[in-house]
Amino acid sequence: MALSFATPRGAEGDTPMSDMNTTPLIDVMLVLLIMFIITIPIQTHSVAIDLPQARPDRTLPHPDPVKNKVTIDASGIIRWNGAAVDRLTLRRYLAASLRLPVEPELQFQPDAAARYVIVDEVLADIRRSGVENLGFVGNERYAAF
Template sequence: MAMSTGGNSGGPMSEINVTPLVDVMLVLLIIFMITAPLMSHSITIDLPTANPKTKDAEVVVPPLDLAVKPDGSLYLNDHPVTDAELRAQFAVDAQKTPQPELQIRADKTTEFKIVKKIIGDAKDSGMVHVGFMTTDAPKG
């Protein structure tokens, strides 16, 4: 208990009462002493170790580059293909492990329904990785 001795000044005391702080710290100490032993795991598990020699990142699969012209003509890796040939190629590449990424480069005047049909064909064949190629924005 803090008491003021002497003096007629009835102003506030400038000393900090640390008793509540000590009480809170002791309660926290007791809580942590009780809960710390509960944090250890009683079940031991033999975890697998990673083998850096067999990473999938080392296998580089070239992407499928599909160019779509405004008239709807398709070029797979710079070779003209028909719609049926493209679907057959999607079916073959969807079975590969790891699966190559399909990168679509469509002209900005190409109708979206053509691109939508290509994406649908790729999805139906089992292709998972589909990306769109763009050009950089002009700087200025």
């Protein structure tokens, strides 16, 4: 910090004027920035993973033409008619059931201990698929909550 005495226009006498010299501060900050950039390791390694290839002969099992049941247990596992499925497979099953001549009833039964996020995501998938014949199963258990 440098102090200098300057005389403003039209003023009698000397008044102190202080200006901070920011050049050393900027220099130090730039040097630190460059040091941090240099010390960051470059991520050039890769992990080779053999991904499964899609088989065109693979077909989805046919959904039940009368009713299908989607359940979510306490650990978050989604089941279609008792078989564990992931969300992508669930969407495929929903699309296959909608291609039937008469839309089958879809029964939805989440466990009370299932995480809300998973239940919400599955309900969103059901809604996006266009299912109109949906029923909630097991709500009578929670009537005396």
